[in-house]
Amino acid sequence: MLSSVVSKQLTKSIASSTLKMASCHFSKIFVKGLDGKKHEVEFEEGDTLYEAAEENGIKQIMGVCGGTMSCTRCQVYVGENKGKFAEPEEDELDGLERAFKRQDDSRLACALELTEEHDGVTLIQAPRKN
Numbered sequence: 001m002l003s004s005v006v007s008k009q010l011t012k013s014i015a016s017s018t019l020k021m022a023s024c025h026f027s028k029i030f031v032k033g034l035d036g037k038k039h040e041v042e043f044e045e046g047d048t049l050y051e052a053a054e055e056n057g058i059k060q061i062m063g064v065c066g067g068t069m070s071c072t073r074c075q076v077y078v079g080e081n082k083g084k085f086a087e088p089e090e091d092e093l094d095g096l097e098r099a100f101k102r103q104d105d106s107r108l109a110c111a112l113e114l115t116e117e118h119d120g121v122t123l124i125q126a127p128r129k130n
C-alpha cells in the first residue's frame, strides 16, 4: 500500500518536472566582444541582456553597478537591430549620457529586456575607458 502511494507520488513528480522542462525555452543572442570573439548568451523571455550574460558567465558586458544603469560598463551597440528593442526610458538615457564612446545605437545591457524576437541577434560590446 505504502509503496503504491510512493510510486504514484514519484510518477506525479516526474511528470511535473518533465512538463516544466518542456515549457522552459531558451533563446540565444550573441555579443561580439572586444576580444574579437562572438559570445553566445542563452536567455529566457523577460531576462535583461545583463542578467542573461551574468547567468552565462559572459564577462564582456558585466558592469560594476549590479545592473542599476549607473556604471555604463555594460554598454552595447545594437546596430541594425535598434528597432527590435523598446525605446530607452529615462534611467537608461541618463546612464547613456555618461557612456564612453556612446553612439546613436548605444544601449545598456542592464536595461535591454529580451524577447523571442531577439533570438539570433548579434550585438557589439562597446569600448570601455579602463
Ligand code: FES
Pocket (backbone or CB within 6 Å): 050, 062, 063, 064, 065, 066, 067, 068, 069, 070, 071, 072, 073, 074, 075, 095, 108, 109, 110, 111
Ligand atoms: S551594469 Fe552598470 S550600467 Fe549596466
